[in-house]
Amino acid sequence: MSTKGNSLARTVLEKLLQKSERAWAQQAEREHTVLFSEASLPEYFKLPLRQDKDIAHAELREAERDGAISLEWDRRAGTDGQIVRTRLVDPNRVAAILGRPSAWQAYAHALNALRPWMHLGNVADILARWRTGKTIRSLTPLEVQDVIDACKVVEACRESTETDDVPIRRLSGQLFADSKRIEGIGASLDMVTAERLEPPWRDIEDVLSGLGLVKLPQPILVAGNGAIDLDDGTTLRIPAPYIGLSPASIRRLVLGENATYILTVENLTTFHELALGKAGRPNGLILYTGGMPSPAMLGVYTRSINDALTRPGVKRFHWGDIDLGGIRIAASIARTYEAPLLLWNMDPSEYLGYPARKRLTEDEVREIERVSEKFGWPHIASAIASDLRAIEQEVLPPSLPRL
Numbered sequence: 001m002s003t004k005g006n007s008l009a010r011t012v013l014e015k016l017l018q019k020s021e022r023a024w025a026q027q028a029e030r031e032h033t034v035l036f037s038e039a040s041l042p043e044y045f046k047l048p049l050r051q052d053k054d055i056a057h058a059e060l061r062e063a064e065r066d067g068a069i070s071l072e073w074d075r076r077a078g079t080d081g082q083i084v085r086t087r088l089v090d091p092n093r094v095a096a097i098l099g100r101p102s103a104w105q106a107y108a109h110a111l112n113a114l115r116p117w118m119h120l121g122n123v124a125d126i127l128a129r130w131r132t133g134k135t136i137r138s139l140t141p142l143e144v145q146d147v148i149d150a151c152k153v154v155e156a157c158r159e160s161t162e163t164d165d166v167p168i169r170r171l172s173g174q175l176f177a178d179s180k181r182i183e184g185i186g187a188s189l190d191m192v193t194a195e196r197l198e199p200p201w202r203d204i205e206d207v208l209s210g211l212g213l214v215k216l217p218q219p220i221l222v223a224g225n226g227a228i229d230l231d232d233g234t235t236l237r238i239p240a241p242y243i244g245l246s247p248a249s250i251r252r253l254v255l256g257e258n259a260t261y262i263l264t265v266e267n268l269t270t271f272h273e274l275a276l277g278k279a280g281r282p283n284g285l286i287l288y289t290g291g292m293p294s295p296a297m298l299g300v301y302t303r304s305i306n307d308a309l310t311r312p313g314v315k316r317f318h319w320g321d322i323d324l325g326g327i328r329i330a331a332s333i334a335r336t337y338e339a340p341l342l343l344w345n346m347d348p349s350e351y352l353g354y355p356a357r358k359r360l361t362e363d364e365v366r367e368i369e370r371v372s373e374k375f376g377w378p379h380i381a382s383a384i385a386s387d388l389r390a391i392e393q394e395v396l397p398p399s400l401p402r403l
Helices: 002-024 050-065 091-098 103-117 121-130 141-158 168-176 182-193 206-209 268-275 295-308 326-333 362-375 377-388
Strands: 033-035 069-073 081-090 218-226 226-230 235-237 244-247 249-255 261-265 286-287 315-319 341-343
Touching: 002 033, 002 050, 002 141, 033 235, 050 069, 050 081, 050 218, 091 295, 091 362, 103 121, 103 141, 103 235, 121 141, 121 249, 121 315, 141 168, 141 206, 168 182, 168 261, 182 206, 206 326, 218 226, 218 268, 218 295, 226 244, 244 377, 249 286, 261 295, 286 295, 295 326, 315 326, 326 341, 362 377
Parallel strands: 261 286, 261 315, 315 341
Antiparallel strands: 033 081, 069 081, 218 244, 218 286, 226 235, 226 249
């Protein structure tokens, strides 16, 4: 068997089908041909043996007899001497010969499979993108099962993560009989739940945390001046340096007398430093978000903020990494309540000379500007766009608001 001859025949058929698929994506009607010239198909003229060309011709003749294509021969080259061009006759037959679904077949299957999930997240937009031939996070309609499984995860999380976080591998085992399946469909989970279907995409850890999926359920860590109203009706004063409780056990956090703020903190090292008094005694509540806050953590925060911000002079702050991830975490907290969320220590112009983890990309800066405009932080976005350093929170010295 001449692998070179077989390969050439498949190349020609693939070119024809891809041209048809592009026209389908653009909703255009065209005739599709492949010209056998040294410019458009040089490999045809570089076949080393006559046997290779004969096998390529035989494969293409078979496709013609099957009604998939038509062949135009160079009469000057003699019988079976040289092909001038091929024309596409039936793209579905070409797809069958190639052993793969066409773009429209894959899309039709995806559309039918995702109909029960059209109400969820970005599913309708994902299908609209696929209809135009676009990929999303390198995923195509051929990966529709990943998207279906992502929808199942999102639906399960909505039903079970309002009061407590869910162990990711337990849920994965319950849904798919595979404890690691959810970790393997992070890109699809991001697609289904993203605010918009554009890069830069979220880190998978942030996607999972935002759904309330954790490797091990974590307590909510709280420090500062205040108390905790527990779900059983008792009230517990927050001890020094801090306390950790299950989200399900907390009814709300209560600001202490004369306390003036609630500060959420993205990273554990900084939370510990603040709780231990490295920035002075806190005159407010400090909550550790664990990176991207889970729905259970945001539930506690929302119940607490509703009461705290009724006091005059009380403000809410967030301190996180100076990068896109930090801004997205701040946004998830900001949208829980109508009162402004102030960004604490997230202006890079105040920290000249501090080392950067990396330089921010244009896409990251553009997304930071978009999110910041939405939540009232354009001055921070402007400073970040001018500076371009991605600075981790742990690099900066601990400090607290003084109101």
